[in-house]
Amino acid sequence: MTPPDTLRALLSEERLLVMPCCFDALSAKMIQQAGFDLTFMSGFAASAARIGAPDLGLMSYGEVLDSARNIREAVTIPLIADGDTGYGNAMNVRRTVQGFARAGCAAVMIEDQLAPKRCGHTPGKAVVTRDEAFDRIRAAVDARAESDILILARTDARHDHGLAEAIDRAATFHELGADILFVEAPRSETEMSQICDELPGAKMANMLEGGATPDLTQAELKEIGFSIAAYPLTLMSAAMRAMDAALSALAADHPRDELLMPFGDLRRRIGFDDYYETSSAYESSSRPGPSDRD
Template identity: 80%
Template sequence: MTPPQTLRALLAQDKLHVMPCCFDALSARLVQQAGFDMTFMSGFAASASRIGAPDLGLMSYGEVLDSARNIRDAVSIPLLADGDTGYGNAMNVRRTVQGFSRAGCAAVMIEDQLAPKRCGHTPGKAVVGRDEAFDRIRAAVDARADDDILILARTDARHDHGLAEAIDRAARFHELGADILFVEAPRTEAEMRSICASLPGPKMANVLEGGQTPVLSHAALRDIGFAIAAYPLTLMAAAMQAMTGVLAALAQDSPRDEVLMDFTELRRRIGFDTYYADSAAYASTGRNP
């Protein structure tokens, strides 16, 4: 099956799909090796990883698309990609969706924030008017007609306009053809339940440790009615904590063996063993050390 077909089949299951978000090809590979059935390229994490800068609209469409291609080439599980605001007007949204589709992504997220967008759990974000928001999703749906990439429609209207407006926007996104709905940053479990009870189709929860939305168990999220639980910064936060810790140890010339992955395991997870096994079929390549 194609990546969109695989994702549609997964979403047809009556279960919660736990989705750790990646930020590069290696982190995506680790997600797949851990047995998860899908991953999402977090714009926040990808911006931090690729350009060392916050997710405030600084990374261009071309840079984001290139990152998605690298990730998609490294894994076989469906990749959902962050298409931001679509990088312009409705015609830019069409091009964005087509680009991610050609890159092999299973779904692309398009949101209603005012450009330049911001992380959904940081200050200063605002949304465009209803008409422009609906035009973005309409354009996204039109662009995917031939390729069948799924449209993940996100609204951040809860922040300035309240939950009712956010739910109304998401409902209209579904009517326009969006496949997955994402109401960002509900403040309470009751709001999360209201979202799932009010909206049709698959819904995504954004589980950001330290963010504005309650961090609930997988069982609770499934009971509420979410189809996907995205963990946008769990991997990056863990990686940064580990790296800053080992850098401090290195600066003090302290022991590091206990916090480092064994070199044999590291090589295996990156793919050295597979490479050498495959290359053995070719005489000249197989002789490489």
């Protein structure tokens, strides 16, 4: 099946899809190796990893698309890409959606923030008018008709306009044809339940450790009615903490063995063993023949 078809099949199972978010090809590969069914390229994490800068609209569409392509080439599980605001007007949204579809992404997220966008759990974010928000999703859905990909529609209206406005926007997103709904940053379990009770279709919860939304268990999220639980910074935060510990040990000339993955496991996870196994079938062609020696 195509990546969009695979994601549709997963959503039809009516279970909670636990989705660790990646920031590059290696982190995505490790997510697949750990047995997870899908991943999401976190804009926050990808911006930090690729340009060493915060997720404040600094990374361009071309850079985000290139990162998505690299991830797609490394894994076979469905990838949801962060399309931010669509990088412009409705026509830019169409191009953004089509670009991620051609890159092999299963879905793309389009949101209603005012550009330049911000992380959903940081201050200073604002949303566009209802009409502009609806135009973005309408354009994304139109682009989907030309290039198969699912649309994950996000609203950040809860921050400035309250939960009722956010739910109303998301409901219209569904009416316009969005496949998955994402109301960012509800502030209580009651609000999370209201989102699932009042909105149709598949809903995504964003489990940002330390963020505005309660960090519920997977069983609680499933009971409330979410279809996807995204963990946007779990891997990046863990990786940064591990690197910080290793650098501190190195600076102090302390032993590092307990901080490191064994070298054999490192090679295997990256793909050296698979490479050598596959390349062994072509060893004869790499040896010089009679004409090569003459």
